[in-house]
Amino acid sequence: MTRRLIVVGGGLAGITAALTAADAGASVTLLEGRPRLGGATFSFRRDGRWLDNGQHVFLRCCTEYQWFLNRIGSADKVVLQDRLDVPVLTPWGTTGRLWRTRLPSPLHLSAALSRYPFLTLAGRARVGLAALALKRLDPEDPRLDTMTFGAWLDRFGVTARERAAMWDLVGVATINLTADQASLAVAAKVFRTGLLDTNDGADIGWSRVPLQQLHGDAAARALEDAKVDVRLRSRVSSLEALPGGGFTIGADGGTLSADAVVLAVPHEDAARLIPADALILEDRRANPTSLAGLGSSPIVNLHVVYDRPVFREEFAAGLASPVQWVFDRSDNVGLERGRYLAVSLSAADREIDLTNHQLRETFLPALEKLLPATRTARVDEFVVTKERNATFRAAPGSRRLRPHARTALPGLALAGAWTATGWPATMESAVRSGLAAAHATLPSLDLDPGRVLPTTKPGAFPERTTTP
Known part of the structure; x- marks a missing residue:
């Protein structure tokens, strides 16, 4: 039976x-x-179209999730970068990119770091030393779960600026905590599996629907x-x-x-x-x-519809800005006129309790600084989705x-x-x-x-x- x-x-x-x-x-x-x-x-209906509750991406190293997509028949509904390439935008107009070559790890990131405008020569050395040390850590070592990733980075003299320009740029989005809050064990898993164990693990994938x-x-x-x-x-x-x-x-x-x-x-x-x-x-x-x-760590997502094209990339990270990541989702929802941008805010302990009006007053000006084309565009929609208990809190312990x-x-x-x-x-x-x-x-x-x-x-x- x-x-x-x-x-x-x-x-x-x-x-x-x-x-x-x-x-x-x-x-x-x-x-x-x-x-x-x-x-x-999940997605929800608004004004005749579907909006996602938040922006979800995956990496090439996410092998089981890719198996899952194949199993449910959705593999043809996602796109995966041929090679990691992340535009990094700033309010003062300087633009950088984090990308990889086909060289073996960790050399695959060396060209990008050498041209990355947000690190000094000494900063690049500190980031490189920390990366090499991180590659030697065992995420299964229980001792790594007794301290924060930030405290570990301090051992290498990594400055706040370098942390924001490199480590938090990736870590906050994946761990949903800042380096000062996140367990070193979880951070070691993220950076080793995604960036250091192979040269292609961090290639980014996302849904086209x-x-x-x-x-x-x-x-x-x-x-x-x-x-x-x-x-x-x-x-x-x-x-x-x-x-x-x-x-x-x-x-x-x-x-x-x-x-x-x-x-x-x-x-x-x-x-x-x-x-x-x-x-x-x-x-x-x-x-x-x-x-x-x-415990839990929150995520806030902002959905902004402009009346015209305002963004040339499919996504970008923000540096020295309240905007962490911004994605152009216009094609995903079949928007024929205007552009739909999704702003993803991880580790949103402060933003989770702001009103929609307060979020609008903070983030529309921030988008104008990152994306100059938004300054002359009309905002047709501004929708907020909040996940107060989005993830567990991957802190030490x-x-x-x-x-x-x-x-x-x-x-x-x-x-x-x-x-x-x-x-x-x-x-x-x-x-x-x-x-x-x-x-x-x-x-x-x-x-x-x-x-x-x-x-x-x-x-x-x-x-x-x-x-x-």
Whole structure:
């Protein structure tokens, strides 16, 4: 008799776990409290078009996320740079670029650093020394999680200007914390995997369609094809382990029974649902309330529609500006007239509590300084989206609070970007967690996970040639 797995949560982690288990032969039911799939990556309708809740990109090193896109049939809806190329804009008009050559790491960045206008000769030396030292760090070393990345950079005499021009430019967007706040362990993972272990790991990819089409709609079709029973608007209120094995789940619409369960929900919800003494942290049992220590870090996104073209790039980073990253999303939403820019603000502890008016008064002038063409353009729309609990807080000490997929209860597994994937809270981390959860639960269903887990080889993607 086919045994039943219930996946709680329809984000990328839950979708991955459900598809992997179904591919292995399990009978899978996926419960999602919202009326859509996709979790933290979603779109909403406004004035007849889709707007994404925020700008989500991936890197070439995100192999499992690329597998996920292939699995749900969305690989043709993204573009991946042929080579890393990031324009860096300033309010005073100086423009720099961070790009790579095809030389092996770390030489692949040497040409860009030698011409990068925001570093002095001594600053380039300090950045180079820190990069070489970072390449030698082991992200799995628990000692790295006892200090901040900023404190480690101080050992090399890295100045605030150099930190802003290089390390925070990348780190804030990926870790959702500044160097002074982020765990050295997480920073080492980000910079080693993305920039230092290979020469192409940091090539940037992004969606050419709204996220709802890329993830939610495509996943719905893939789940249907895999015969997964998807139940939207089905919020889970309780999870109970039965003495003889198996579980009961209280959800909207009644009580369900399962042989195995994957909890693929935010850590705040997992803490509420995990049975007592089931959580394992660093090979020890822990009270689920300890997950509260992971905290949260916010992200704010601004959606600005101008009446005319104002930006020649597809995206750029801002330096010495409130604007961290700006993306031209006009083509993604099919905007025929005007231009739609998305401004992404990570580690937005200050911006999260500003009103829409305050954000408008701060960021429209900031955009005018970075993009002179906006000074004569009319603002037709200004929309704000806020994610107060966008990611867990990857601060020192967070490593010991991130549980592995397996719990103390056979058949119960955890998934989510906040679990112990070794990655920051990214789409890659979410997919990896879903794969780990499937690996942990399939044996309880008398199924072999080794037959269906991906080989971590990304598929082919449309590439856009960049010129350094």
